[in-house]
Amino acid sequence: MSVKRSIQNIGHRVVSAVWRIGVATRFFLLTLAYSGTSFRRFHLTIKELFSTGVMSLIIIIVAGLFVGMVLGLQGYETLKRYGSESALGVMVALGLVRELGPVVAALLFASRAGSAMTAEIGLMKATEQITAMEMMAVNPIARIVAPRFWAGVISMPLLAAMFSAVGVFGGYFVGVVQIGVDEGSFWSQMQAAVDFREDILNGVIKSFVFGTVVTVIALFEGYDAPPTAEGVSGATTRTVVTSSLAILMLDFILTAIMFRGN
Amino acid sequence: MSPNSLVEIRDLNFAYDKRPVLEGINMDFPRGKLIAIMGLSGCGKTTLLRHIGGALKPTKGYVKVDGQIIHELDQDGLYAMRRKMGMLFQFGALFTDMSVYDNVAFQMREHTDLPEELIHDLVLMKLHAVGLRGTHSLMPSELSGGMARRVALARTVALDPMLIMYDEPFAGLDPISLTVVGDLIRRLNNALGATSVVVTHDVQESLKIVDYVYFMANGVIVAEGTPDEIRASERDFVRQFVHGEIDGPVPFHYPGGDYRQDLALGA
Numbered sequence: 307m308s309v310k311r312s313i314q315n316i317g318h319r320v321v322s323a324v325w326r327i328g329v330a331t332r333f334f335l336l337t338l339a340y341s342g343t344s345f346r347r348f349h350l351t352i353k354e355l356f357s358t359g360v361m362s363l364i365i366i367i368v369a370g371l372f373v374g375m376v377l378g379l380q381g382y383e384t385l386k387r388y389g390s391e392s393a394l395g396v397m398v399a400l401g402l403v404r405e406l407g408p409v410v411a412a413l414l415f416a417s418r419a420g421s422a423m424t425a426e427i428g429l430m431k432a433t434e435q436i437t438a439m440e441m442m443a444v445n446p447i448a449r450i451v452a453p454r455f456w457a458g459v460i461s462m463p464l465l466a467a468m469f470s471a472v473g474v475f476g477g478y479f480v481g482v483v484q485i486g487v488d489e490g491s492f493w494s495q496m497q498a499a500v501d502f503r504e505d506i507l508n509g510v511i512k513s514f515v516f517g518t519v520v521t522v523i524a525l526f527e528g529y530d531a532p533p534t535a536e537g538v539s540g541a542t543t544r545t546v547v548t549s550s551l552a553i554l555m556l557d558f559i560l561t562a563i564m565f566r567g568n
Numbered sequence: 569m570s571p572n573s574l575v576e577i578r579d580l581n582f583a584y585d586k587r588p589v590l591e592g593i594n595m596d597f598p599r600g601k602l603i604a605i606m607g608l609s610g611c612g613k614t615t616l617l618r619h620i621g622g623a624l625k626p627t628k629g630y631v632k633v634d635g636q637i638i639h640e641l642d643q644d645g646l647y648a649m650r651r652k653m654g655m656l657f658q659f660g661a662l663f664t665d666m667s668v669y670d671n672v673a674f675q676m677r678e679h680t681d682l683p684e685e686l687i688h689d690l691v692l693m694k695l696h697a698v699g700l701r702g703t704h705s706l707m708p709s710e711l712s713g714g715m716a717r718r719v720a721l722a723r724t725v726a727l728d729p730m731l732i733m734y735d736e737p738f739a740g741l742d743p744i745s746l747t748v749v750g751d752l753i754r755r756l757n758n759a760l761g762a763t764s765v766v767v768t769h770d771v772q773e774s775l776k777i778v779d780y781v782y783f784m785a786n787g788v789i790v791a792e793g794t795p796d797e798i799r800a801s802e803r804d805f806v807r808q809f810v811h812g813e814i815d816g817p818v819p820f821h822y823p824g825g826d827y828r829q830d831l832a833l834g835a
Contacts, residue, residue, distance in 0.1 A: 323816075430663075430664075433659065433661060433664070434657045434658070434659070434661040435661050435662075435663055435664070436660070437623070437657070438655070438657055438661035438663075439663075440623070440650075441621055441650055441653070441655045442651075442674070442678070443646075443647040443648070443650035443651045444674075444675075444678050446646075463625075466668075500797065
């Protein structure tokens with residue numbers, strides 16, 4: 307009997323999960339369909355760009371700086387064994403633009419901006435603001451969701467770029483200024499080895515995909531949250547957990563497609 | 569439908585899953601009148617309001633507003649109809665990321681091409697009507713509960729709706745705010761020539777201002793009449809409700825098992 311019940315439970319969970327993915331996909335398509343307002347009245351999107359992007363700058367810059375500094379230190383320690391300290395610039399830059407920039411910036415973006423989006427929309431729902439908007443004949447997906455979606459999609463690649471740039475500076479500070487690696491080889495090898503299409507563009511594509519996924523998850527969780535304190539807190543947690551896992555899984559898939567071990 | 573009725577509700581039935589919430593509701597809201605729908609919490613009042621606003625579809629019957637059956641409208645038709653309606657929510661539902669001014673201006677900016685100078689004057693006039701012109705630069709978090717309700721009222725009537733719905737407008741207000749809001753509901757209805765429906769369980773305040781009352785219990789209408797008829801009613805339910813008596817057809821105890829058995833005293 308308990309085995310039967312366990313199987314039923316598993317089946318129920320699977321059906322619910324598939325159902326939820328379907329609802330989220332429909333939500334995403336509706337967001338795209340009602341995106342006209344976000345561009346016609348671009349000031350709505352700019353307002354969200356400020357709270358999503360600009361307000362995330364501090365955490366992105368500080369984290370980027372420290373990640374770059376650690377990369378510089380660890381990279382130097384490893385490269386020194388092979389007498390290749392001059393390649394430190396290449397290692398720091400490739401590590402950042404290909405992987406750490408998009409991934410760590412997206413993880414921070416999910417925790418800082420994603421959780422805020424979920425909580426804000428969840429509370430708007432709990433306090434009937436979304437119902438009120440519908441009763442005023444204003445589509446909440448067009449007015450509330452779509453501007454936030456585009457703000458997330460636009461700001462994520464910019465934040466990742468900022469993260470990588472500051473990270474390179476952190477690596478330079480530790481490697482060149484503190485340890486004394488040759489400045490000329492640090493920059494020239496980086497310039498020679500980092501390819502615009504292969505490395506930078508692929509990094510931008512990654513951060514664009516992560517930005518889209520994180521923002522959709524955050525907005526959907528907020529919009530779908532039960533209108534209670536417990537519901538909103540649960541939705542906020544789910545946003546951070548689901549987006550973080552999605553970022554890491556997608557990163558592997560994208561890396562496998564883009565680089566294929568070449 | 570009487571030509572004087574703005575809202576006509578006929579044989580309205582609604583069920584959540586298979587649990588009936590509304591059964592065979594018939595109502596008429598004549599134009600220009602202020603109607604109250606009263607009843608205990610959970611009797612289906614708010615569900616009825618959501619049917620009038622088109623947020624729910626009936627399982628049987630219909631709600632007709634200004635000659636149009638609400639649940640048969642497509643999204644564009646429903647949104648066009650909602651532009652002619654206003655709804656005041658229980659706790660105001662002001663947009664917390666906007667100032668008082670922007671809240672009242674919201675519908676004007678969304679639905680009209682009025683120049684900002686004209687919107688400015690209209691917003692101040694609406695706020696003046698509810699006595700809160702001086703609060704236009706404040707944020708909703710800086711308002712008291714009664715003030716937030718009045719700002720929400722100004723936002724509700726921003727586009728001069730023909731039908732105004734109030735969901736528990738008196739809940740949680742102090743006696744002065746309660747009288748102020750009640751008085752505003754009556755005055756705005758008369759000034760705008762609108763039709764208003766107030767869903768409430770605040771008997772005394774509503775009987776002072778409304779023209780007609782429907783009493784609901786368990787999803788059906790159990791009594792109706794003018795405020796004087798309701799005050800004089802000898803029906804058990806109405807008397808218990810109007811006078812707030814403990815004894816009556818509405819039991820004090822939620823249905824449960826045998827008390828002695830629950831206390832493990834044996835039968």
